Amino acid sequence: MKFVNYLEKITGVGVYPMISLIVFTLFFIGVVIYAIRTPNETVKEMENLPLDNEN
Numbered sequence: 001m002k003f004v005n006y007l008e009k010i011t012g013v014g015v016y017p018m019i020s021l022i023v024f025t026l027f028f029i030g031v032v033i034y035a036i037r038t039p040n041e042t043v044k045e046m047e048n049l050p051l052d053n054e055n
Helices: 003-009 015-037 040-051
Strands: none
Touching: none
């Protein structure tokens, strides 16, 4: 039996790809908003973390 036959037997299987697309899109939008709203001081501090020898 092929994999497609298993999917055809699941009721409402077409909803799952749409839900995963919505979750991915919301996550991506959230990350972009977080990156845009991050203060420049924090970005500068993160840029220099590998170069700091204080710790």
